[in-house]
Amino acid sequence: xxxxxxxxxxxxxxxxxxxxxxxxxxxxxxxxxxxxxxxxxxxxxxxxxxxxxxxxxxxxxxxxxxxxxxxxxxxxxxxxxxxxxxxxxxxxxxxxxxxxxxxxxxxxxxxxxxxxxxxxxxxxxxxxxxxxxxxxxxxxxxxxxxxxxxxxxxxxxxxxxxxxxxxxxxxxxxxxxxxxxxxxxxxxxxxxxxxxxxxxxxxxxxxxxxxxxxxx
Amino acid sequence: xxxxxxxxxxxxxxxxxxxxxxxxxxxxxxxxxxxxxxxxxxxxxxxxxxxxxxxxxxxxxxxxxxxxxxxxxxxxxxx
Numbered sequence: 164x165x166x167x168x169x170x171x172x173x174x175x176x177x178x179x180x181x182x183x184x185x186x187x188x189x190x191x192x193x194x195x196x197x198x199x200x201x202x203x204x205x206x207x208x209x210x211x212x213x214x215x216x217x218x219x220x221x222x223x224x225x226x227x228x229x230x231x232x233x234x235x236x237x238x239x240x241x242x243x244x245x246x247x248x249x250x251x252x253x254x255x256x257x258x259x260x261x262x263x264x265x266x267x268x269x270x271x272x273x274x275x276x277x278x279x280x281x282x283x284x285x286x287x288x289x290x291x292x293x294x295x296x297x298x299x300x301x302x303x304x305x306x307x308x309x310x311x312x313x314x315x316x317x318x319x320x321x322x323x324x325x326x327x328x329x330x331x332x333x334x335x336x337x338x339x340x341x342x343x344x345x346x347x348x349x350x351x352x353x354x355x356x357x358x359x360x361x362x363x364x365x366x367x368x369x370x371x372x373x374x375x376x377x378x379x
Numbered sequence: 380x381x382x383x384x385x386x387x388x389x390x391x392x393x394x395x396x397x398x399x400x401x402x403x404x405x406x407x408x409x410x411x412x413x414x415x416x417x418x419x420x421x422x423x424x425x426x427x428x429x430x431x432x433x434x435x436x437x438x439x440x441x442x443x444x445x446x447x448x449x450x451x452x453x454x455x456x457x458x
Contacts, residue, residue: 176419177412177419178414181414230417265416288415289416290413292412292414295412296410342455343455352408353411356408357411359446360413360442363445366445366449
């Protein structure tokens, strides 16, 4: 199996800034496991570069970050990266994790029909929160950690050779644990108030395609 | 036309439900931001959305009511 991972991480607003920095942890994990990383960051997170890199390098795993909708995901400056019925065929034979809103409700199933091996994504909006004082240090924000760490776990598990089902289960488990913490007496007031949003992410995250698919 | 749309959306939920969610959002901390899709919202913007019955307001109401139903059903402790 091709040990190449492609990651799109646009950076043009506060939300993409957080995702940009949190992807760094996934990149570090992949490098430790000797994967070749195609890091499509900032202006490189565009449709032309993505299509070109996928065609040339045939990555086994595609990690898409950014704003999206049921039938598309965007890259830098909200420009469309992949759209159902337009270029979702480029995801054929790959495992995809899309950290984006609503995408698993339509683009997920169509990409599976077009040959993607497995697709993990969200059928509703993807929520996360942060303290305003942490905007300049996204990785230190404890609230964002509760949301983005379990989300990263999908990729970490896949990189470690686990199946799509195992990666999905791992992420679900940590979201559930984090949610239970957030509603416990050990949680801060803020954590307690944002628990419903993490719960929504947990419920809307789905796995499509071959549950046994793995990249190593 | 905008006002008509707001009135129609507000009729989707009972006043009790809307007020309940409004109060739940009212106690959110003032110094946090919530990312929802392509936008970020502070507490005041969420409250405004709920009051106006716009898309984001209705989304928050849906989410919160869904959450409360799951809480009542004991879903938090199921595997």
